[in-house]
Amino acid sequence: MKVESHSCEVLQHDWVNARYKYLRLRCPAPLARATVAGQFFQLACPHGETEQPFLRRPMSVYGIGPQDERIEFLYHVKGVGTRALERLRPGGTLEMFGPLGRGFRFSPQWQRILLVARGVGLATMAPLVPLAARAGVGITALLSARAPSDLMQEEFLRGAPAQVHAVYDSDGSSAVDRVEALLRDVLLRQRFDMVYTCGSNRLLFLMQKMQMRGEAALEQQMACAMGVCLSCVRLFNEGGEKVFRRVCCEGPVFPIATVSGEVQFG
Amino acid sequence: MKVESHSCEVLQHDWVNARYKYLRLRCPAPLARATVAGQFFQLACPHGETEQPFLRRPMSVYGIGPQDERIEFLYHVKGVGTRALERLRPGGTLEMFGPLGRGFRFSPQWQRILLVARGVGLATMAPLVPLAARAGVGITALLSARAPSDLMQEEFLRGAPAQVHAVYDSDGSSAVDRVEALLRDVLLRQRFDMVYTCGSNRLLFLMQKMQMRGEAALEQQMACAMGVCLSCVRLFNEGGEKVFRRVCCEGPVFPIATVSGEVQFG
Amino acid sequence: MADLRVNIGTLILKNPVMPASGCFAYEYEQALDLSRLGALVTKSVTPKSRIGNPVPRVCETPAGMLNSIGLPSHGQRYFLEEIAPHYSAVSAPLVASVSADTAEEFGMACEVFSAPGIAAIEANISCPNLEADGRAFAMSATDTHAALHAMKKRTRLPIWAKLTPNVTDIAEIARAAEDAGADALVVANTFLAMAIDPETRKPRLGNVMGGLSGPAVRPLIVRMVFQCHRAVKIPVIGCGGIVTAEDAVEHLLAGATAVQVGTASFLDPAAMVRIIEGLEAYCGRHGVARIAELIGAVSIDPGITDRWLRLAQQSG
Amino acid sequence: MADLRVNIGTLILKNPVMPASGCFAYEYEQALDLSRLGALVTKSVTPKSRIGNPVPRVCETPAGMLNSIGLPSHGQRYFLEEIAPHYSAVSAPLVASVSADTAEEFGMACEVFSAPGIAAIEANISCPNLEADGRAFAMSATDTHAALHAMKKRTRLPIWAKLTPNVTDIAEIARAAEDAGADALVVANTFLAMAIDPETRKPRLGNVMGGLSGPAVRPLIVRMVFQCHRAVKIPVIGCGGIVTAEDAVEHLLAGATAVQVGTASFLDPAAMVRIIEGLEAYCGRHGVARIAELIGAVSIDPGITDRWLRLAQQSG
Numbered sequence A, B: 001m002k003v004e005s006h007s008c009e010v011l012q013h014d015w016v017n018a019r020y021k022y023l024r025l026r027c028p029a030p031l032a033r034a035t036v037a038g039q040f041f042q043l044a045c046p047h048g049e050t051e052q053p054f055l056r057r058p059m060s061v062y063g064i065g066p067q068d069e070r071i072e073f074l075y076h077v078k079g080v081g082t083r084a085l086e087r088l089r090p091g092g093t094l095e096m097f098g099p100l101g102r103g104f105r106f107s108p109q110w111q112r113i114l115l116v117a118r119g120v121g122l123a124t125m126a127p128l129v130p131l132a133a134r135a136g137v138g139i140t141a142l143l144s145a146r147a148p149s150d151l152m153q154e155e156f157l158r159g160a161p162a163q164v165h166a167v168y169d170s171d172g173s174s175a176v177d178r179v180e181a182l183l184r185d186v187l188l189r190q191r192f193d194m195v196y197t198c199g200s201n202r203l204l205f206l207m208q209k210m211q212m213r214g215e216a217a218l219e220q221q222m223a224c225a226m227g228v229c230l231s232c233v234r235l236f237n238e239g240g241e242k243v244f245r246r247v248c249c250e251g252p253v254f255p256i257a258t259v260s261g262e263v264q265f266g
Numbered sequence C, D: 001m002a003d004l005r006v007n008i009g010t011l012i013l014k015n016p017v018m019p020a021s022g023c024f025a026y027e028y029e030q031a032l033d034l035s036r037l038g039a040l041v042t043k044s045v046t047p048k049s050r051i052g053n054p055v056p057r058v059c060e061t062p063a064g065m066l067n068s069i070g071l072p073s074h075g076q077r078y079f080l081e082e083i084a085p086h087y088s089a090v091s092a093p094l095v096a097s098v099s100a101d102t103a104e105e106f107g108m109a110c111e112v113f114s115a116p117g118i119a120a121i122e123a124n125i126s127c128p129n130l131e132a133d134g135r136a137f138a139m140s141a142t143d144t145h146a147a148l149h150a151m152k153k154r155t156r157l158p159i160w161a162k163l164t165p166n167v168t169d170i171a172e173i174a175r176a177a178e179d180a181g182a183d184a185l186v187v188a189n190t191f192l193a194m195a196i197d198p199e200t201r202k203p204r205l206g207n208v209m210g211g212l213s214g215p216a217v218r219p220l221i222v223r224m225v226f227q228c229h230r231a232v233k234i235p236v237i238g239c240g241g242i243v244t245a246e247d248a249v250e251h252l253l254a255g256a257t258a259v260q261v262g263t264a265s266f267l268d269p270a271a272m273v274r275i276i277e278g279l280e281a282y283c284g285r286h287g288v289a290r291i292a293e294l295i296g297a298v299s300i301d302p303g304i305t306d307r308w309l310r311l312a313q314q315s316g
């Protein structure tokens, strides 16, 4: 079976900063071999005295391997589920199923790629970094964060060489017009075989406006994560038509150009 | 407030034999000073992957003190709740509220008491042992079990001196008629200021038939454990009349003579 | 500090939190200061004495419990003489819950309870355990109207009608109760349910069926509170699945003026005080000056379906 | 090894476990061998295409979830051409779920689905999301009868009527469906419910209300299965809150001939196979030779109330 539930052992579980936590698991199967960058798992967050998360939580893989049974996550402690997840201790057990969804396209023949990330988007795109580094593909990264303390550049690159442009809310450099200018500048100087983005609708729509071609990883509320329940739809422009696609199985990675604005709720 | 919820720290949690587990807690309040033998607490069994016990579980105190904030339990791992409870590890937290119910009567002036126990009944009566021992009150105990390996005599006496009669299902010595003969013999040789029993309806009704006066601790399905919901009633004979009493607050300890047979369900 | 007061008709409650009937008795004074509660609601009393249902009377279910206590009762006299006096020193108003077998008996019961010390009567016209298969007054608009009408004739105390959720259209029953003069609605009693032990093949309750309560039912009751609030002008008191202050806020936003807490007290006898304190904190955090502002204040985007449909026309 | 076969009318299922409509699609072949299932039940299809409800379409609740997917559908032709062929190599019979706006449309939909490869039609006469306030055919005995009647006229395939639990008296609706010729009942669809986020004050679903499913509702549905089983002679298929084999046994004991598994598959996509294996183990452990022995086999002590009342006469 391609998708199975696994009882994984927590090997390491540490705070990266005040809001993000790093989780390393030992899986009972060689999941790393089956998982590609951009895919995700459904995590069963443990029940606690005050939190009883019912649904699974989707989390992109942040690290794949190097051992076959090693999978890593990097996540934002945000609500009921992640607060419960956060309390797992090394030696404890996490149930999860996956890998799920379609990952990013990547070719070792490429010369250079551009990664545009904000917040958790960084976790989703992180597995592309070692892939590129190993293949000698050049990496340019534009990382956006609230403040320097939130950037997680180290966690993103994990030692790989890259040209990094960091922008912050705290100094105004992350404002859309300033990022646009920065991006134009970068695009003038470098040619990219592929552009990826994740973590910010604002950045995504900016890149769309700038007619940058590439891939974006999206999020949506999920129940089944296998294409069955139709809860996770988003709207796309495909061949002049608007169509609904399921983020869990037709994504979470989609061509940047196709992503359509969404009916905002409320 | 007399009854409060407490977050207790698990200090020790070990198997006593294949079915019983011993639990020692450090409470955030001097509960030991407020608790008497025969009283119980409502334990919030932790939620696990497969077990999500909703109601609290009533457990008699097995050990009170010696430190003011130390409370011990001895329990049978039996169903959903106790299986979940069993998985708590030292350092973990257990929520509970209590002490609840009315405990056993006891007087340090007494000369000798008789304790008739089977199974978990032993945990409920155990706090009487150090009480008697400290006051120089003689202890005679009739312990009934499936087999010698189930007896838990050490756990019951914890080093206190006592005259023990052990009977077993495995050799037929626990049969009602043989226990009756044994009890008659014991009652002929010794005078008891008080007789206690817990853990077996068969033994209880035998003692009732033999017109032994004393106290029995009873069990019943509970929700509130504070006398509010009326779920835990049992039937009693009081002054020639049959009346319902709430085990949680009018008991769990009742005079042996008053306990009435119950409408057996199914 | 936010103003937590709410009005149920002429009755002013110092805060919107009170116990649910059958989930409260003076024994809780061991765990909380009863005077802190918005009101006290007692276990339903029947005119005649009853012994209640066979044991086991409770069992647990996923995020909830079943009960088939079945209204054991020593009768109304006993209540007035032995129970009510316990609360005389408590500042919270006393609401006496009554249950009866006929509309007429309901009327008479209200007359008996029109006594000093009782601030309002809650009419449990919905207990699912009394009649076969759980049928009750509140399962029919006509019967609801008849019962309330009989009660309003016999007393000048406010009558709160406690509805059953086991109906196709709760708004219809709500309107019937309002038409007959009910002063408030309690939404709602328990859901008729059943659990079987697969190991023994026996029902888990002596009475076979019982009422489901607890967090499991909260989304169902919140929906009904919302529907009733839209259907009537009298206050709705939300009752179902409240464990935390946030759960209480959810009920208020849906349209409840006050809330009742049942099952949660079994898990923590001080739950109601925790909830009151949590409401104060919530109001502080959200800049709510008067908790009454929250009543029915759920923020529904009226344009969403239109915008969604407009999308539809564009999509394949 | 126990015989797990059960009969739904003329249809013989190799075991009593099948998916619930809307909680299954061929994508699950990645997680389990579809041929192991007792039957396959597909997402409800409407005659015309629809886009479904605004997002968010799901949220979680205590021991359950709400959904307001709202029947997005590409229509019946698409189903026959694009969906059904996926299952042609699967040995389990294919049950196509249909939903429609009028009795007549239900009838026509059944005619369209009377096609090779479809073994039975499940009529979703209960979806709470379609009409305002969740009203559906199965909320009225008359409408239920009319819809079933229209369908039976247009097809010779077995029709399973999927009831809504949002009713006062499910047995009455069950009888109406049976009278109109339904070959089996599916008990039941989701409960109309609502959840509000206290932080944002917004409903958690784009559609405001949605259907509650999952373990939270099991005691409610088990009660309804029990009531329907007593009310009709046609098979009842239990659907609500089943996560484990023991939960499935509970449904069977209450009177279900087979069971549908919905929400549980979202938590573990291989849940149905786990349940089938668990049923084999249960039968082994309990010496059950044929699983059909369990249907309606709840052991109710008829004397208990008498014995209890006898007590009552003795007690004060």
Ligand SMILES: Cc1cc2nc3c(=O)[nH]c(=O)nc-3n(C[C@H](O)[C@H](O)[C@H](O)COP(=O)(O)OP(=O)(O)OC[C@H]3O[C@@H](n4cnc5c(N)ncnc54)[C@H](O)[C@@H]3O)c2cc1C
Pocket (backbone or CB within 6 Å): A040, A053, A055, A056, A057, A058, A059, A060, A061, A074, A075, A076, A077, A078, A079, A080, A081, A082, A083, A120, A123, A124, A218, A219, A220, A221, A222, A252, D059, D060
């Ligand atoms: C494919 C995918 C990959 C993701 N990868 C990561 C990652 O690597 N690191 C990370 O920190 N976060 C990631 N997220 C977001 C993450 O799933 C949510 O932050 C998380 O579910 C929040 O759960 P909670 O219970 O803490 O929050 P709550 O707000 O309490 O969640 C309530 C419900 O909403 C859902 N939900 C809340 N936020 C989101 C969201 N943004 N997307 C989808 N569902 C949501 C939850 O799953 C849950 O069902 C990913 C989301 C998706 C869809």
Ligand SMILES: Cc1cc2nc3c(=O)[nH]c(=O)nc-3n(C[C@H](O)[C@H](O)[C@H](O)COP(=O)(O)OP(=O)(O)OC[C@H]3O[C@@H](n4cnc5c(N)ncnc54)[C@H](O)[C@@H]3O)c2cc1C
Pocket (backbone or CB within 6 Å): B040, B053, B055, B056, B057, B058, B059, B060, B061, B062, B074, B075, B076, B077, B078, B079, B080, B081, B082, B083, B120, B123, B124, B218, B219, B220, B221, B222, B252, C059, C060
């Ligand atoms: C006052 C009192 C003191 C007790 N003291 C002890 C003790 O010291 N050690 C010990 O091992 N056991 C004791 N018990 C019994 C203990 O409460 C049950 O064994 C335990 O609740 C079983 O829970 P479970 O979830 O493992 O079993 P399950 O059978 O899965 O329980 C299901 C439900 O039934 C209830 N239940 C099951 N058995 C009993 C029972 N015998 N009495 C009351 N409710 C029950 C549970 O609380 C739960 O709500 C005591 C019971 C009472 C009433």
Ligand SMILES: Cc1cc2nc3c(=O)[nH]c(=O)nc-3n(C[C@H](O)[C@H](O)[C@H](O)COP(=O)(O)O)c2cc1C
Pocket (backbone or CB within 6 Å): B223, B229, C020, C021, C022, C023, C043, C044, C067, C069, C071, C097, C124, C127, C162, C188, C189, C190, C212, C213, C214, C215, C217, C239, C240, C241, C242, C260, C261, C262, C263, C264
């Ligand atoms: C053990 C128990 C006993 C109850 N007794 C009564 C009662 O006597 N009268 C009544 O109107 N409701 C009674 N109820 C219903 C509650 O008042 C309340 O409506 C229901 O439990 C839902 O609220 P909750 O989810 O907060 O428990 C009882 C509920 C429980 C759990």
Ligand SMILES: Cc1cc2nc3c(=O)[nH]c(=O)nc-3n(C[C@H](O)[C@H](O)[C@H](O)COP(=O)(O)O)c2cc1C
Pocket (backbone or CB within 6 Å): A223, A229, D020, D021, D022, D023, D043, D044, D067, D069, D071, D097, D124, D127, D162, D188, D189, D190, D212, D213, D214, D215, D217, D239, D240, D241, D242, D260, D261, D262, D263, D264
């Ligand atoms: C996401 C989702 C979608 C559903 N879609 C349908 C549907 O299209 N047609 C239908 O008859 N029932 C539908 N249902 C109801 C289920 O078939 C089932 O009746 C309900 O979920 C109860 O079972 P459960 O508790 O096992 O989930 C849906 C349920 C869910 C959770």
Ligand code: FES
Pocket (backbone or CB within 6 Å): A221, A222, A223, A224, A225, A226, A227, A228, A229, A230, A231, A232, A233, A246, A247, A248, A249
């Ligand atoms: S989450 Fe179910 S279809 Fe995507």
Ligand code: FES
Pocket (backbone or CB within 6 Å): B221, B222, B223, B224, B225, B226, B227, B228, B229, B230, B231, B232, B233, B246, B247, B248, B249
């Ligand atoms: S458990 Fe509630 S009255 Fe005893």
